[in-house]
Amino acid sequence: xxxxxxxxxxxxxxxxxxxxxxxxxxxxxxxxxxxxxxxxxxxxxxxxxxxxxxxxxxxxxxxxxxxxxxxxxxxxxxxxxxxxxxxxxxxxxxxxxxxxxxxxxxxxxxxxxxxxxxxxxxxxxxxxxxxxxxxxxxxxxxxxxxxxxxxxxxxxxxxxxxxxxxxxxxxxxxxxxxxxxxxxxxxxxxxxxxxxxxxxxxxxxxxxxxxxxxxxxxxxxxxxxxxxxxxxxxxxxxxxxxxxxxxxxxxxxxxxxxx
Numbered sequence: 001x002x003x004x005x006x007x008x009x010x011x012x013x014x015x016x017x018x019x020x021x022x023x024x025x026x027x028x029x030x031x032x033x034x035x036x037x038x039x040x041x042x043x044x045x046x047x048x049x050x051x052x053x054x055x056x057x058x059x060x061x062x063x064x065x066x067x068x069x070x071x072x073x074x075x076x077x078x079x080x081x082x083x084x085x086x087x088x089x090x091x092x093x094x095x096x097x098x099x100x101x102x103x104x105x106x107x108x109x110x111x112x113x114x115x116x117x118x119x120x121x122x123x124x125x126x127x128x129x130x131x132x133x134x135x136x137x138x139x140x141x142x143x144x145x146x147x148x149x150x151x152x153x154x155x156x157x158x159x160x161x162x163x164x165x166x167x168x169x170x171x172x173x174x175x176x177x178x179x180x181x182x183x184x185x186x187x188x189x190x191x192x193x194x195x196x197x198x199x200x201x202x203x204x205x206x207x208x209x210x211x212x213x214x215x216x217x218x219x220x221x222x223x224x225x226x227x228x229x230x231x232x233x234x235x236x237x238x239x240x241x242x243x244x245x246x247x248x249x250x251x252x253x254x255x256x257x258x259x
Contacts, residue, residue, distance in 0.1 A: 084165030
């Protein structure tokens, strides 16, 4: 660990940076010539504005440029997450490589357990992997479950990376089936009308398990007379559905560009 009480760090080929969602004073940097680094910032705003002289940071090298993870380009730091039966309290760091291997890696924030998760050059004939984005939260999965990555070159590609341990986000039960902000008799009638036939929350599925049954009635009873639980109701796609949707989106985009 190297500590620096200064406001700058001189280097070359600083490719990309991302902050930790769990701790915004920490950041990861991809440096094509020297490796992957994390920063811990100590920023002083005690006087009402930024005090550069009183601020500083520490640097830790996760991987040098020897390999196997080298030529770091784009980086993504996910929020704290649970994938399968494993908890990652500081999230995960994903790294694109800036050379013709087209490789994509994941490791823990201390650099351990570096794992190759993609080689789009070998799959599509593309070259440099040049962007990565964690979209898990947008489709109802825990952070680090589903990511988008792209490659540049003569066979440019957009790749969907699905973790084998992809885990659905826990969703709090919600018996406000008509969405009017409270749980009342109207919601009971919705449940009763769709008992053993409904599959959606709007039809009486309070616990989001894909059916309307006695468990949902229990949730209605526990919430009856109160305001609707906070949080949006969402339909969570399975990975296969997500892939199909993205494929349709990419096809539509390509069609518009040819028009």
